[in-house]
Amino acid sequence: xxxxxxxxxxxxxxxxxxxxxxxxxxxxxxxxxxxxxxxxxxxxxxxxxxxxxxxxxxxxxxxxxxxxxxxxxxxxxxxxxxxxxxxxxxxxxxxxxxxxxxxxxxxxxxxxxxxxxxxxxxxxxxxxxxxxxxxxxxxxxxxxxxxxxxxxxxxxxxxxxxxxxxxxxxxxxxxxxxxxxxxxxxxxxxxxxxxxxxxxxxxxxxxxxxxxxxxxxxxxxxxxxxxxxxxxxxxxxxxxxxxx
Amino acid sequence: xxxxxxxxxxxxxxxxxxxxxxxxxxxxxxxxxxxxxxxxxxxxxxxxxxxxxxxxxxxxxxxxxxxxxxxxxxxxxxxxxxxxxxxxxxxxxxxxxxxxxxxxxxxxxxxxxxxxxxxxxxxxxxxxxxxxxxxxxxxxxxxxxxxxxxxxxxxxxxxxxxxxxxxxxxxxxxxxxxxxxxxxxxxxxxxxxxxxxxxxxxxxxxxxxxxxxxxxxxxxxxxxxxxxxxxxxxxxxxxxxxxxxxxxxxxxxxxxxxxxxxxxxxxxxxxxxxxxxxxxxxxxxxxxxxxxxxxxxxxxxxxxxxxxxxxxxxxx
Numbered sequence: 378x379x380x381x382x383x384x385x386x387x388x389x390x391x392x393x394x395x396x397x398x399x400x401x402x403x404x405x406x407x408x409x410x411x412x413x414x415x416x417x418x419x420x421x422x423x424x425x426x427x428x429x430x431x432x433x434x435x436x437x438x439x440x441x442x443x444x445x446x447x448x449x450x451x452x453x454x455x456x457x458x459x460x461x462x463x464x465x466x467x468x469x470x471x472x473x474x475x476x477x478x479x480x481x482x483x484x485x486x487x488x489x490x491x492x493x494x495x496x497x498x499x500x501x502x503x504x505x506x507x508x509x510x511x512x513x514x515x516x517x518x519x520x521x522x523x524x525x526x527x528x529x530x531x532x533x534x535x536x537x538x539x540x541x542x543x544x545x546x547x548x549x550x551x552x553x554x555x556x557x558x559x560x561x562x563x564x565x566x567x568x569x570x571x572x573x574x575x576x577x578x579x580x581x582x583x584x585x586x587x588x589x590x591x592x593x594x595x596x597x598x599x600x601x602x603x604x605x606x607x608x609x610x611x612x613x614x615x616x617x618x619x620x621x
Numbered sequence: 622x623x624x625x626x627x628x629x630x631x632x633x634x635x636x637x638x639x640x641x642x643x644x645x646x647x648x649x650x651x652x653x654x655x656x657x658x659x660x661x662x663x664x665x666x667x668x669x670x671x672x673x674x675x676x677x678x679x680x681x682x683x684x685x686x687x688x689x690x691x692x693x694x695x696x697x698x699x700x701x702x703x704x705x706x707x708x709x710x711x712x713x714x715x716x717x718x719x720x721x722x723x724x725x726x727x728x729x730x731x732x733x734x735x736x737x738x739x740x741x742x743x744x745x746x747x748x749x750x751x752x753x754x755x756x757x758x759x760x761x762x763x764x765x766x767x768x769x770x771x772x773x774x775x776x777x778x779x780x781x782x783x784x785x786x787x788x789x790x791x792x793x794x795x796x797x798x799x800x801x802x803x804x805x806x807x808x809x810x811x812x813x814x815x816x817x818x819x820x821x822x823x824x825x826x827x828x829x830x831x832x833x834x835x836x837x838x839x840x841x842x843x844x845x846x847x848x849x850x851x852x853x854x855x856x857x858x859x860x861x862x863x864x865x866x867x868x869x870x871x872x873x874x875x876x877x878x879x880x881x882x883x884x885x886x887x888x889x890x891x892x893x894x895x896x897x898x899x900x901x902x903x904x905x906x907x908x909x910x911x912x913x914x915x916x917x918x919x920x921x922x923x924x925x926x927x928x929x930x931x932x933x934x935x936x937x
Contacts, residue, residue, distance in 0.1 A: 426817075427814070427817075427818070447817040447818050448818075448819075448820050448821055451817075451818060451820035452820045456819065457818060459815070464812070464815065465808045465811045465812050465815065466811060467807070467811050468804075468808060472808075473808075475804070476804065476805055476816065476819060477819035477820070480805065480816075480819050480820040481819075481820060485801050485802060485826065486802055486826075486829065487800055487801045488797050488800050488802050489800060490796075490800055490801070491799050491800065492800055492803065492804045493799065496801075532819060533819075535819060
């Protein structure tokens with residue numbers, strides 16, 4: 378479904394991504410791991426168009442998307458959440474998700490009909506599925522950090538994506554919140570048939586739900602394979618797991 | 622929508638105020654009627670600016686240009702062509718919106734302060750053209766004695782016409798603010814990057830907002846001609862733009878009707894305090910400082926009964 382081929386990106390002299398390769402098959406749950414500064418977030422920003430690659434290609438469903446702006450990439454079926462909470466702070470939880478749903482339904486240019494009665498069912502359904510229904514009326518900035526991270530995922534779901542990209546979905550969460558979130562992600566993958574690409578520092582989380590793992594180190598892809606293969610790989614152990 | 626509007630707690634106050642404004646002209650002195658009409662015109666201009674500033678988060682510093690373009694368009698059409706007068710009345714807002722499309726189309730490529738700077742420059746260019754082009758625009762003399770339809774020839778007639786147009790425009794603006802477009806625009810103001818990531822073409826939404834706002838500024842310009850029967854380059858000068866920007870801040874730019882309140886306060890101050898001292902802006906400054914600069918007030922302005930959204934008046 379998604380193929381990243383030899384992608385490079387520099388900021389000044391610093392090569393943040395220096396030859397990254399990634400394959401995500403339909404329906405798969407794929408994790409990207411690597412130490413801090415390995416280029417994971419940059420790679421995600423390249424895929425979803427916040428940044429443009431210097432070299433290489435990004436192919437989604439057979440189409441090169443590496444030069445498209447973010448809103449067009451979203452319309453192709455890729456939605457994402459952000460590592461640092463990035464919601465619409467002044468809007469309610471409901472309105473946060475509805476922005477995405479309205480955009481997905483191409484209704485965002487309607488000028489003279491009230492938004493109040495639009496996209497209500499779809500938005501409610503999404504809030505239901507992530508468990509935020511009871512907080513629908515609250516202003517987003519008043520939610521707890523954990524709930525804002527979940528709201529991030531809900532906004533992404535508003536775009537009815539085929540591929541959901543999550544940048545450290547459990548960052549800053551308590552252990553209970555983390556396991557609830559992982560359960561949510563697993564459920565989204567099975568119940569909605571979503572393809573999920575995520576990056577994460579918590580190895581336990583990664584190895585428990587990812588079907589395929591890509592390891593990045595200093596901007597390069599070391600390996601992508603099944604969790605057992607990655608665990609056994611010597612290069613990975615030296616670079617990342619600290620050589621057991 | 623209608624049902625919701627009817628149950629609003631603002632309905633009865635609005636009806637009472639509107640009723641008072643309707644019965645006022647035969648009772649009040651001419652000067653007060655004139656001042657009120659001027660407040661209506663300024664209120665519409667300020668409300669139009671707030672569509673881009675408050676709801677769109679765009680620093681449209683030189684919004685007055687579109688007011689001037691609307692006013693000059695109708696003035697030139699009424700004095701230099703034999704077209705029916707209503708054509709000129711319609712051409713004003715359309716010309717303003719067209720200028721909004723061109724200037725806005727260039728400016729939305731930039732953000733924040735850069736947007737503001739470019740917008741001021743391009744707006745000042747229009748002012749310079751109007752100021753210099755004597756043969757066509759009358760230069761700094763302006764155009765005076767513009768003919769009007771007979772129904773608007775009396776001050777009372779103009780007053781009612783201006784009030785009617787103001788109310789109609791406010792209703793349309795209210796619809797727009799509550800529409801999917803309005804909520805998307807506000808989302809783009811709060812977090813443009815996130816908006817792009819959910820599939821919204823942020824720049825195009827901002828451009829549409831600018832075109833709508835400049836259209837209403839053009840309507841205000843036409844109303845100015847109806848009231849004053851003259852135009853002059855000061856209508857497009859940056860000082861006027863700054864004043865209406867201050868009115869937005871003063872009234873509360875995250876509220877719907879706040880900017881109107883700001884306009885009323887400023888026009889009234891200038892008219893009544895201005896008679897005693899040319900330093901009337903000092904009182905305005907004394908007013909604004911506590912209202913807008915204290916973090917606690919942050920951006921909600923003077924507006925009575927704060928809206929539910931916490932004000933986060935971060936500026937740049």
